[in-house]
Amino acid sequence: MKRRTxxxxxxxxxxxxxxxxxxLVPEYLRGFENACAFDFTKGLSSVEAxxxxxxEGGGIECGICPRHCRVTDLERGYCGTRENRADTYYTLIYGxxxxxxxxxxxxxxxxxxxxxxxxxxxxxxxxxxxxxFCQNWEISQSRPEQTDNLDIxxxxxxxxxEKRKVPHIAYxxxxxxxxxxxxxDIARLGHEKGVKSVMITxxxxxxxxxxxxxxxxxxxxxxxxSIREDYYxxxxxxxxxxxxxxLIQIREAGMWLELVYLxxxxxxxxEAEFTELAGWIKTYLGPDVPLHFSRFYPQYxxxxxxxTPTKTLEKAHEICKAEGLNYVYLGNLPGHRxxxxxxxxxxxxxxxxRGYRIYRYELDGNRCKNCNREIPGLF
Amino acid sequence: MGKNYLSAxxxxxxxxxxxxxxxxxxxxxxxxxxxxxxxxxxxxxxxIRSVAGAKDINAxxxxxxxxxxxxxxxxxLARKANSxxxxxxxxxxxxxxxxxxxxxxxxxxxxxxxxxxxxGFPLNAASSGCRFMGTDANAVGYSDDIYTSGEVNSxxxxxxxxxxxxxxxxxxxxxxSIAGLSAGLKNMYGAIHNPNKYHDNNCDPFCADVSMLEPxxxxxxxxxxxxxxVQYDGGPGFVSQYIHNYGGxxxxxxxxAADRIGxxxxxxxxxxxxxxxxxxxxxxxxxxDTAAKRGLGVADMSAIALEVINVNAGGRLSAGELI
Numbered sequence: 001m002k003r004r005t006x007x008x009x010x011x012x013x014x015x016x017x018x019x020x021x022x023x024l025v026p027e028y029l030r031g032f033e034n035a036c037a038f039d040f041t042k043g044l045s046s047v048e049a050x051x052x053x054x055x056e057g058g059g060i061e062c063g064i065c066p067r068h069c070r071v072t073d074l075e076r077g078y079c080g081t082r083e084n085r086a087d088t089y090y091t092l093i094y095g096x097x098x099x100x101x102x103x104x105x106x107x108x109x110x111x112x113x114x115x116x117x118x119x120x121x122x123x124x125x126x127x128x129x130x131x132x133f134c135q136n137w138e139i140s141q142s143r144p145e146q147t148d149n150l151d152i153x154x155x156x157x158x159x160x161x162e163k164r165k166v167p168h169i170a171y172x173x174x175x176x177x178x179x180x181x182x183x184x185d186i187a188r189l190g191h192e193k194g195v196k197s198v199m200i201t202x203x204x205x206x207x208x209x210x211x212x213x214x215x216x217x218x219x220x221x222x223x224x225x226s227i228r229e230d231y232y233x234x235x236x237x238x239x240x241x242x243x244x245x246x247l248i249q250i251r252e253a254g255m256w257l258e259l260v261y262l263x264x265x266x267x268x269x270x271e272a273e274f275t276e277l278a279g280w281i282k283t284y285l286g287p288d289v290p291l292h293f294s295r296f297y298p299q300y301x302x303x304x305x306x307x308t309p310t311k312t313l314e315k316a317h318e319i320c321k322a323e324g325l326n327y328v329y330l331g332n333l334p335g336h337r338x339x340x341x342x343x344x345x346x347x348x349x350x351x352x353x354r355g356y357r358i359y360r361y362e363l364d365g366n367r368c369k370n371c372n373r374e375i376p377g378l379f
Numbered sequence: 380m381g382k383n384y385l386s387a388x389x390x391x392x393x394x395x396x397x398x399x400x401x402x403x404x405x406x407x408x409x410x411x412x413x414x415x416x417x418x419x420x421x422x423x424x425x426x427i428r429s430v431a432g433a434k435d436i437n438a439x440x441x442x443x444x445x446x447x448x449x450x451x452x453x454x455x456l457a458r459k460a461n462s463x464x465x466x467x468x469x470x471x472x473x474x475x476x477x478x479x480x481x482x483x484x485x486x487x488x489x490x491x492x493x494x495x496x497x498x499g500f501p502l503n504a505a506s507s508g509c510r511f512m513g514t515d516a517n518a519v520g521y522s523d524d525i526y527t528s529g530e531v532n533s534x535x536x537x538x539x540x541x542x543x544x545x546x547x548x549x550x551x552x553x554x555x556s557i558a559g560l561s562a563g564l565k566n567m568y569g570a571i572h573n574p575n576k577y578h579d580n581n582c583d584p585f586c587a588d589v590s591m592l593e594p595x596x597x598x599x600x601x602x603x604x605x606x607x608x609v610q611y612d613g614g615p616g617f618v619s620q621y622i623h624n625y626g627g628x629x630x631x632x633x634x635x636a637a638d639r640i641g642x643x644x645x646x647x648x649x650x651x652x653x654x655x656x657x658x659x660x661x662x663x664x665x666x667x668d669t670a671a672k673r674g675l676g677v678a679d680m681s682a683i684a685l686e687v688i689n690v691n692a693g694g695r696l697s698a699g700e701l702i
Contacts, residue, residue, distance in 0.1 A: 043493065058613065059556060072556035073616030074456055080575035130576055141573050145491055145515050237576075301525070301532055 044092035044144055049082050050181055051209050052089040060089045065128045065177055065204050066242040079178040080143040081126035093124040094182045095154070098139050098147035099173050102166055104356040108200050109292050109331055110258055111341060112377025113219045115351055116358045119198060120166045122157070123173030124182070125149070128204055130237040131225065132301040133264055140174040154185040161195045168218070172200035180209060187216035203246040204238050210246055211253070219256040219378065222247060226261075226268045227277045235267060244284070251285045256378055258290040260331070263308045263316060265296065274316045278323035287326050288376040293317060295332035314338070327376075345373035398677040399684040400640045401429040402606075404627035404699050406691045411464045411607050414626075419470035421694045423603070426630035427474070429686055430601075440478035443601050443632060447544030448484045449475060450598070454551050454566045455489045455498035457610075460617035462498035463549045467605055467628075471547065472509055486510040488538045490569045514538055514570075521572040522594075529588035529673070533571035539594050546598045548634065552606040552641045553614035554621070554649075558582035559662035561615045562641040563602040563634045564590050564670060581662060587670035590634060596675065602637040604629040611648045623648045625702070635676025636683045639667055640701075643680070647702045 051063040059072040062082060069077035071084040081093045103121045105114060125147040127140035134140055139147055152160070161169055169190055171183045176199050187197035196218040203222040214220075224243065225236050232240040250257050261277065263269050281289060293316045295308045313330045317338050320328045330338035334355040341351040348370040352360035362369045366379045403426040405418060424436045431439035451471060453463035468487055476482050489495045492502050492513035504512040504519075514521065514536040521534035522541075539546060550566035557578045558565055564586045568574035571592070577585030590596060606629055612621040625644065631637035642664055646656055657663055671678035689699035 058618075070556075072613075073618075074458075075556070075615065076575050078575055078578070080573065130573075141576070143572065143575065146521065146572055301527075 045094040045096055046085075046090050046092075047094035047181055049089040049091045050184075051206065054087050058087060060084050060087055062089065063206055064180055064209055065206060066239060067128055067204075076143075079126045079128045079175075081124065081178050091179065091181050093126065093144050093149075093179050095152060096124060096144060096149040097122040097152060098125050098144070098149045099123040099136075100150060100152070102164060103170065103172075105168060105170075105198075106353065106356040106358075108170055108172060108198065108221050109260065109329070110198060110219055110221055111292070111329060111351070111353075112258065112290055112327070112375070112379070113198065113256055114167070114196075114378055115361070117168060118166050119168040119170035119172075120157070120161045120164065121170040121172050123171070123176075124179040125174065126178045127175040128178050128238070129175070129202055131202075132235050133262065133296060133299050135297070135299045136173045137300040154182065154189050157186050158189050158193050158195055161190070162193065166195075168196045168198055170198045170200055175204075176201055177205045177209075180213070184213055184216060187213070191216055202236075202238070203243040203250075205246055206242075207245070207249060210249055214250070214253050214255050217255065219258070220250050221258045221260060222250070223260050223262065224277075227273055227280060228268065231268055235264070244280070248284050251289070257285070258292065259285075260292045260294050261316075262294045262296055263313055264302065265305050265308055265312070267305075269308070269312050269316075271315060271319060274319040275323060278320040278325050281320075282324050287324050289325075290327040290329060290377075291320060291325055292329045292331045293320075295330070297332070310336075341375075343368040343371060343373055343375070346371040350375060398631075398633050398636045398682055399430055399686070400629060400631040400633065400636045401426045402627050402629050402640060402644070402685070402687045402699070402701060403429075404625070404687065404689050405607075406689050407626070410624045410626075411466070411605075414464075414466065414607060416466045416470050416473070418690075419464070419467045420473060421690050422628050423467075423470055423474055423630075425688050425690055425696055426603075426628055427601070429688060430630050430632055436474060437478040440474060440480075444475070444480075444547070445545050445600070448486060448542060449480060450538060450543030450546040451485070451487045451549050452539075452546055452566060452570060453487060453489050453495070453498070453500070453549050454561075454569065455494040455500070456569075456615055457553075457617040458494070458497040459499050460619075461551065461553070461608065461610055461622075462494075463551060463605060464607070465499050467603075468500070468549065471549065471603070482509045483507055486512070486538060486543055488536070489513050490536075491515045512538070526592040526594065528591040528593070529584055531571070531577060531585055531588035531592065533573055533589070533592065535572075535592060535594045536570045539570050539598060543598065545600045546595075548599055548602045550602065550604045551610075552604050552625075552629065552645060553610040554612050554645065554657075555582075555615050555662070556613075557662070558586060558666065559657040559664040560638065560642050560645060560667075562604050562629075562638045564638050564666065565615075567595055567599070570595060581665060583666040584669040584673075586666035587673050587675060590670065590675055591673050599634060600632065602629075602631050602634045604637055604641050606641065606644060609645065609648055611645060611652060612654055621652075623652065633676040633683075635667055635670045635678050637676075638670075639678050639680060639683060640685060642667065644702060651702070 062069045125144040198219040229240045326344040339353040403422045428439045431442045433439035455462040504516045550563045553561040555561035667678040687699040
């Protein structure tokens, strides 16, 4: 497009947009009766954020995640979604999801949590890390002004779930820690109405907010991206230690927990790492926490790397099983036998999966139909 | 005209003056409120002519700003209290149109239209006249491509990548709570989609790397830092007790050298107000040296040709002191 044409288009579109009030909901979201497109002329949300302190001499320090951003007036934290206005810290994305879908719970992935059910899945713009392999970087690495947002209150979100008969709400795609207040209010309201909540997170969250949130959640899936601190620093833009601490905290709270480890060729795919990973999980979380090895596809800033070879994933699976983990899965490999759940007692296929679909279900409650062994999870 | 400051023998050879910085000051330290559009025009005219080494402002503009659509990146973070003054933008627009540029080919831009509106700019994303618009205006947005330089990976405002052929960086001189200095390089954080990711380590090397991104490096032709009113502490927001009316503009085709002089002025103002140097309060400005190492410009004071020009109420020019 030539520049002049471009400028003319800008003018025409701006004029048209001002006529079309209220703004139309995108086609793919029309089914959500309560959703209406967010009107940017109203400004972003201005709900006061939780977990921050005012600093002497001005500015605030955010306490929602271990980054502890110090933010002066009119500036934002690393996530780009929280702003200091005259030393009151605001979340700018409360009620403004930029993604909303109904997904199989297996897509999260959660394999030991009500298999075969669906989750109303939502995300806002922003993230508190910057993974070079992020598959949702177009929303996670954006500020809320840069995404097409909806305007959905927590109550309206629960209404959508109820009308669609979706039993769970999943906070996913980007990083729910950064829309903590919104997630927390939906989850709280959801429990009052019998709608469950699951958080799909990188686990980069401070202890106190996590403790406050967990009673309102039903399961958490954490992306444990590596077992090496330097990987977190160089590839993720975060820290490993707080994530490990959060995992232990989640487990100690009795919350249902599953883990995903994205295997990135040449970066976190050595046998020694898989062994160390399995050892840490077994020691600190126990052998029954499901571990999903996920296949990497070239994305975002790592387009130079190839997809993870199947053999690497199978090796990871083999090592972790040999180290004593009971439930090890391979993801992003549709049709692979390691997508299915097997009884650690008798070896019987308990849940046969292909992709996100279930083809066979051999559990009676939470017990193996063949040997009656109890299988951990929520079934 | 007073002394023969602008009688350069050679003609506006752009590269030859890469490290020339001109500080143009209005005598009797003006504030943005007291300066008129005409007075801003006098400062701009004197400074741009000196940078270009041209007697005639139209020739200077032709030498510095290539033909085509011209962008002016303003800084509206602190809203009306301390943003790029509308009068400065109007004066620069006048200079461009007087030099033969069509006002249809001028785009004044920022991150968001909302910020521009709050800073007092009249929004105009229509099909004619000088445009005033944020990157969030309908049908604009950020590049589909991610541009990479050093530690920075960002999408760049489509105004810079697709709309304008060249850009004038109309920044402000401010203290910054993290970077130490907010001037020309820091202002270009407003051209990328993820500036919040790049504030660690006093913004070093990020401030340098942002301006090294290809569309910024290739299109930024002139840096004009408004130092009429300097936020010498408590920035980048507006804190009234830390305002010093310096009354000048810093102008250069070298973005690093312009910032280096800005830092010098900022530190001297801080000293005058008995404030400790930035390095002693945890805000040492190291990103300028990084920018110089990257080849973006000159950070070494001894390699910068600094000229200070005073402009009096009648528009006469004379030699001045930095502070």
